[in-house]
Amino acid sequence: MPVEIHRDMAGLKADFTIDQHWDAYTDEEHATWRVLAERQVPLLKDRVVPEFLAHVDALSMGNGMNGGGGVPDFRRLNEVLEAETGWTVVAVPGLVPDAVFFDHLANRRFPATCFIRSMDELDYLEEPDVFHDVFGHVPLLLDPVYADYMQEYGKGGLKADGQGALRRLARLYWYTVEFGLTKSEDGLRIFGAGIASSKGETVFALDDPSPNRIGFDLERVMRTDYRIDDFQETYFVIDGFEALRRATEVDFTPIYARMEAEPDLAPDDVLDTDTVLHRGTGRYHA
Ligand code: PHE
Ligand code: FE
Missing domain, CATH: 1.10.800.10 (Aromatic amino acid hydroxylase)
Structure with a gap:
Protein backbone atom coordinates (compact mmCIF):
# COMPACT_ATOMS: atom_id res chain seq x y z
CA MET A 1 0.00 0.00 0.00
CA GLN A 163 1.38 38.12 19.02
CA GLY A 164 -1.79 37.00 17.30
CA ALA A 165 -0.23 37.91 13.96
CA LEU A 166 -0.08 34.56 12.21
CA ARG A 167 -2.71 35.47 9.68
CA ARG A 168 -0.61 38.44 8.57
CA LEU A 169 2.64 36.54 8.46
CA ALA A 170 1.02 33.68 6.53
CA ARG A 171 0.14 36.15 3.77
CA LEU A 172 3.80 37.07 3.45
CA TYR A 173 4.66 33.38 2.94
CA TRP A 174 1.84 32.97 0.47
CA TYR A 175 2.76 35.95 -1.69
CA THR A 176 6.53 35.26 -1.64
CA VAL A 177 7.50 31.64 -0.97
CA GLU A 178 4.42 30.23 -2.71
CA PHE A 179 3.41 32.78 -5.34
CA GLY A 180 6.24 35.31 -5.60
CA LEU A 181 7.54 36.88 -8.77
CA THR A 182 10.78 38.78 -9.16
CA LYS A 183 12.13 41.30 -11.65
CA SER A 184 15.05 40.57 -13.89
CA GLU A 185 16.63 42.28 -16.88
CA ASP A 186 14.57 40.08 -19.17
CA GLY A 187 11.28 40.78 -17.45
CA LEU A 188 9.38 39.08 -14.66
CA ARG A 189 10.45 35.69 -13.37
CA ILE A 190 8.81 33.14 -11.11
CA PHE A 191 10.28 32.10 -7.78
CA GLY A 192 7.19 30.94 -5.82
CA ALA A 193 6.87 27.18 -5.36
CA GLY A 194 3.12 27.17 -5.91
CA ILE A 195 3.70 28.58 -9.37
CA ALA A 196 6.86 26.67 -10.25
CA SER A 197 5.26 23.31 -9.47
CA SER A 198 2.10 24.02 -11.51
CA LYS A 199 1.95 23.83 -15.27
CA GLY A 200 -1.13 26.03 -15.58
CA GLU A 201 -0.04 28.70 -13.13
CA THR A 202 3.48 28.91 -14.59
CA VAL A 203 1.94 30.31 -17.75
CA PHE A 204 -0.90 32.23 -16.07
CA ALA A 205 1.25 34.07 -13.52
CA LEU A 206 3.59 35.50 -16.14
CA ASP A 207 1.73 35.64 -19.44
CA ASP A 208 -1.97 36.04 -18.73
CA PRO A 209 -3.46 39.57 -18.82
CA SER A 210 -5.96 38.70 -16.08
CA PRO A 211 -4.02 38.98 -12.77
CA ASN A 212 -2.54 42.14 -11.23
CA ARG A 213 1.22 42.30 -10.87
CA ILE A 214 2.16 44.72 -8.14
CA GLY A 215 5.49 45.78 -6.63
CA PHE A 216 6.17 44.14 -3.27
CA ASP A 217 5.43 46.19 -0.17
CA LEU A 218 5.58 44.39 3.16
CA GLU A 219 2.53 45.94 4.84
CA ARG A 220 0.48 45.90 1.66
CA VAL A 221 1.16 42.17 1.30
CA MET A 222 0.39 41.40 4.94
CA ARG A 223 -3.00 43.09 4.54
CA THR A 224 -4.04 41.09 1.52
CA ASP A 225 -6.25 38.00 1.59
CA TYR A 226 -5.53 35.22 -0.88
CA ARG A 227 -7.34 32.48 -2.71
CA ILE A 228 -6.35 28.95 -1.98
CA ASP A 229 -8.63 27.31 -4.52
CA ASP A 230 -7.55 28.82 -7.82
CA PHE A 231 -4.91 30.88 -9.61
CA GLN A 232 -4.06 34.12 -7.80
CA GLU A 233 -5.75 37.39 -8.68
CA THR A 234 -2.66 39.37 -7.72
CA TYR A 235 1.04 38.50 -7.77
CA PHE A 236 3.58 40.61 -5.90
CA VAL A 237 6.94 41.31 -7.47
CA ILE A 238 10.16 41.58 -5.44
CA ASP A 239 13.38 43.16 -6.72
CA GLY A 240 15.38 40.09 -5.73
CA PHE A 241 16.15 37.94 -2.70
CA GLU A 242 18.44 40.58 -1.18
CA ALA A 243 15.64 43.14 -1.35
CA LEU A 244 13.25 40.65 0.21
CA ARG A 245 15.66 40.00 3.03
CA ARG A 246 16.14 43.73 3.66
CA ALA A 247 12.38 44.34 3.69
CA THR A 248 11.77 41.56 6.21
CA GLU A 249 14.73 41.75 8.58
CA VAL A 250 13.11 44.65 10.47
CA ASP A 251 11.23 43.99 13.70
CA PHE A 252 7.62 43.21 12.79
CA THR A 253 6.20 43.85 16.28
CA PRO A 254 5.43 47.57 15.73
CA ILE A 255 4.24 46.79 12.20
CA TYR A 256 1.74 44.22 13.45
CA ALA A 257 0.55 46.72 16.09
CA ARG A 258 0.09 49.49 13.54
CA MET A 259 -1.74 47.15 11.19
CA GLU A 260 -4.46 46.44 13.74
CA ALA A 261 -6.13 49.64 12.55
CA GLU A 262 -5.95 48.80 8.86
CA PRO A 263 -8.70 46.89 7.09
CA ASP A 264 -7.86 43.75 5.17
CA LEU A 265 -7.71 43.93 1.40
CA ALA A 266 -9.40 41.59 -1.06
CA PRO A 267 -7.18 39.54 -3.39
CA ASP A 268 -8.05 41.71 -6.38
CA ASP A 269 -7.90 45.18 -4.74
CA VAL A 270 -5.58 47.72 -6.34
CA LEU A 271 -4.66 50.82 -4.33
CA ASP A 272 -3.58 54.29 -5.47
CA THR A 273 -0.42 53.77 -3.49
CA ASP A 274 0.48 50.53 -5.29
CA THR A 275 3.33 50.27 -7.74
CA VAL A 276 1.28 48.66 -10.49
CA LEU A 277 3.42 46.77 -13.01
CA HIS A 278 0.37 45.32 -14.69
CA ARG A 279 -3.25 46.16 -14.00
CA GLY A 280 -5.10 42.90 -14.51
CA THR A 281 -8.20 42.62 -16.64
CA GLY A 282 -9.72 40.30 -14.03
CA ARG A 283 -11.17 38.32 -16.87
CA TYR A 284 -10.13 34.87 -15.65
CA HIS A 285 -11.93 35.15 -12.31
CA ALA A 286 -14.93 37.11 -13.63
N1 PHE B 1 11.68 40.22 11.03
C1 PHE B 1 10.47 39.51 11.34
C2 PHE B 1 10.01 39.80 12.77
O1 PHE B 1 10.60 40.57 13.45
C3 PHE B 1 10.64 38.01 11.14
C4 PHE B 1 10.67 37.58 9.72
C5 PHE B 1 11.85 37.49 9.01
C6 PHE B 1 9.51 37.26 9.09
C7 PHE B 1 11.86 37.08 7.69
C8 PHE B 1 9.51 36.85 7.80
C9 PHE B 1 10.67 36.75 7.09
O2 PHE B 1 9.03 39.26 13.20
FE1 FE C 1 4.17 24.99 -0.61
Missing part, protein backbone atom coordinates in the same frame (compact mmCIF):
# COMPACT_ATOMS: atom_id res chain seq x y z
CA PRO A 2 2.37 2.73 -1.18
CA VAL A 3 0.11 5.72 -0.60
CA GLU A 4 -0.60 4.65 2.96
CA ILE A 5 3.03 4.09 3.79
CA HIS A 6 3.89 7.57 2.56
CA ARG A 7 1.35 8.95 4.97
CA ASP A 8 2.70 6.72 7.71
CA MET A 9 0.72 8.06 10.68
CA ALA A 10 1.75 5.05 12.74
CA GLY A 11 5.38 6.03 12.35
CA LEU A 12 4.84 9.65 13.39
CA LYS A 13 7.59 11.01 15.63
CA ALA A 14 7.25 13.78 18.22
CA ASP A 15 8.37 16.41 15.70
CA PHE A 16 5.71 15.17 13.23
CA THR A 17 8.28 13.65 10.90
CA ILE A 18 8.16 10.14 9.46
CA ASP A 19 10.51 8.00 7.43
CA GLN A 20 10.23 8.72 3.71
CA HIS A 21 10.09 4.98 2.92
CA TRP A 22 11.80 5.69 -0.36
CA ASP A 23 12.06 1.98 -1.20
CA ALA A 24 8.27 1.72 -1.15
CA TYR A 25 7.60 3.96 -4.18
CA THR A 26 6.14 1.98 -7.06
CA ASP A 27 7.32 2.26 -10.66
CA GLU A 28 4.17 4.18 -11.43
CA GLU A 29 4.83 6.70 -8.67
CA HIS A 30 8.35 7.28 -9.95
CA ALA A 31 6.91 7.66 -13.44
CA THR A 32 4.46 10.29 -12.14
CA TRP A 33 7.36 12.36 -10.82
CA ARG A 34 9.18 12.02 -14.13
CA VAL A 35 6.18 13.11 -16.16
CA LEU A 36 5.71 16.16 -13.92
CA ALA A 37 9.40 17.11 -13.87
CA GLU A 38 9.90 16.60 -17.59
CA ARG A 39 6.92 18.83 -18.24
CA GLN A 40 7.95 21.61 -15.82
CA VAL A 41 11.64 21.90 -16.64
CA PRO A 42 11.27 23.07 -20.27
CA LEU A 43 8.25 25.23 -19.39
CA LEU A 44 10.19 26.98 -16.63
CA LYS A 45 13.24 27.58 -18.81
CA ASP A 46 12.71 31.31 -19.48
CA ARG A 47 10.11 31.84 -16.80
CA VAL A 48 11.70 30.90 -13.48
CA VAL A 49 14.66 32.65 -11.84
CA PRO A 50 17.70 31.11 -13.55
CA GLU A 51 19.22 29.75 -10.33
CA PHE A 52 16.13 27.59 -9.80
CA LEU A 53 16.85 25.27 -12.73
CA ALA A 54 20.57 25.26 -11.96
CA HIS A 55 19.65 23.99 -8.49
CA VAL A 56 17.21 21.42 -9.91
CA ASP A 57 20.23 20.10 -11.82
CA ALA A 58 22.55 20.26 -8.83
CA LEU A 59 20.01 18.17 -6.91
CA SER A 60 19.48 15.85 -9.90
CA MET A 61 15.74 16.32 -9.65
CA GLY A 62 14.90 16.82 -13.27
CA ASN A 63 16.90 14.06 -14.88
CA GLY A 64 17.61 10.40 -14.52
CA MET A 65 20.10 10.42 -11.67
CA ASN A 66 18.36 10.88 -8.37
CA GLY A 67 16.08 7.97 -7.61
CA GLY A 68 16.28 6.66 -11.16
CA GLY A 69 14.69 9.84 -12.42
CA GLY A 70 11.71 9.44 -10.12
CA VAL A 71 10.79 10.66 -6.67
CA PRO A 72 14.04 11.89 -5.11
CA ASP A 73 15.46 10.05 -2.12
CA PHE A 74 15.59 12.71 0.62
CA ARG A 75 18.84 11.18 1.89
CA ARG A 76 20.51 11.95 -1.43
CA LEU A 77 19.06 15.47 -1.57
CA ASN A 78 20.31 16.12 1.93
CA GLU A 79 23.89 15.20 1.05
CA VAL A 80 23.97 18.14 -1.35
CA LEU A 81 21.74 20.53 0.59
CA GLU A 82 23.37 20.09 3.94
CA ALA A 83 26.84 20.63 2.50
CA GLU A 84 25.77 23.77 0.62
CA THR A 85 23.47 25.70 2.94
CA GLY A 86 22.93 23.50 6.00
CA TRP A 87 19.30 22.72 5.13
CA THR A 88 17.74 19.27 5.20
CA VAL A 89 14.44 17.95 3.92
CA VAL A 90 12.42 15.94 6.44
CA ALA A 91 9.41 13.79 5.57
CA VAL A 92 5.98 14.52 7.05
CA PRO A 93 2.67 12.76 6.40
CA GLY A 94 0.77 15.96 5.53
CA LEU A 95 0.21 19.42 6.92
CA VAL A 96 1.72 19.87 10.37
CA PRO A 97 0.70 22.31 13.14
CA ASP A 98 1.97 25.87 12.60
CA ALA A 99 4.34 25.88 15.54
CA VAL A 100 5.89 22.60 14.42
CA PHE A 101 6.31 23.90 10.88
CA PHE A 102 7.97 27.11 12.09
CA ASP A 103 10.25 25.21 14.43
CA HIS A 104 11.48 23.05 11.57
CA LEU A 105 12.18 26.08 9.38
CA ALA A 106 13.90 27.91 12.22
CA ASN A 107 16.26 24.93 12.41
CA ARG A 108 16.80 24.75 8.66
CA ARG A 109 14.63 21.68 8.16
CA PHE A 110 12.10 21.76 5.37
CA PRO A 111 9.07 19.53 6.07
CA ALA A 112 8.01 17.80 2.84
CA THR A 113 5.19 15.37 2.24
CA CYS A 114 6.33 12.17 0.58
CA PHE A 115 3.17 10.85 -1.07
CA ILE A 116 2.66 11.68 -4.72
CA ARG A 117 -0.52 12.54 -6.65
CA SER A 118 -1.90 9.85 -8.93
CA MET A 119 -1.06 9.68 -12.61
CA ASP A 120 -4.66 10.32 -13.65
CA GLU A 121 -4.92 13.51 -11.62
CA LEU A 122 -1.67 15.20 -12.57
CA ASP A 123 -3.10 18.71 -12.34
CA TYR A 124 -5.46 18.29 -9.44
CA LEU A 125 -4.11 18.83 -5.94
CA GLU A 126 -6.23 18.95 -2.84
CA GLU A 127 -3.17 19.34 -0.67
CA PRO A 128 0.56 19.63 -1.33
CA ASP A 129 2.33 16.42 -2.38
CA VAL A 130 6.00 15.57 -2.79
CA PHE A 131 6.22 17.14 -6.23
CA HIS A 132 4.97 20.50 -4.98
CA ASP A 133 6.99 20.34 -1.77
CA VAL A 134 10.26 19.08 -3.20
CA PHE A 135 10.39 20.23 -6.81
CA GLY A 136 8.72 23.53 -5.94
CA HIS A 137 10.42 24.45 -2.66
CA VAL A 138 13.73 22.67 -2.32
CA PRO A 139 15.81 24.01 -5.26
CA LEU A 140 15.96 27.56 -3.88
CA LEU A 141 17.13 26.29 -0.50
CA LEU A 142 20.50 26.05 -2.29
CA ASP A 143 20.48 29.85 -2.66
CA PRO A 144 22.24 31.31 0.40
CA VAL A 145 20.04 34.42 0.71
CA TYR A 146 16.79 32.56 0.14
CA ALA A 147 17.95 29.87 2.56
CA ASP A 148 18.41 32.51 5.26
CA TYR A 149 15.03 34.08 4.48
CA MET A 150 13.27 30.75 5.04
CA GLN A 151 14.99 30.25 8.37
CA GLU A 152 14.17 33.80 9.48
CA TYR A 153 10.58 33.23 8.42
CA GLY A 154 10.44 30.23 10.73
CA LYS A 155 11.74 32.28 13.64
CA GLY A 156 9.32 35.05 12.74
CA GLY A 157 6.49 32.53 12.78
CA LEU A 158 7.25 31.43 16.32
CA LYS A 159 7.26 35.08 17.34
CA ALA A 160 4.08 36.03 15.45
CA ASP A 161 2.29 33.08 17.01
CA GLY A 162 2.60 34.78 20.39
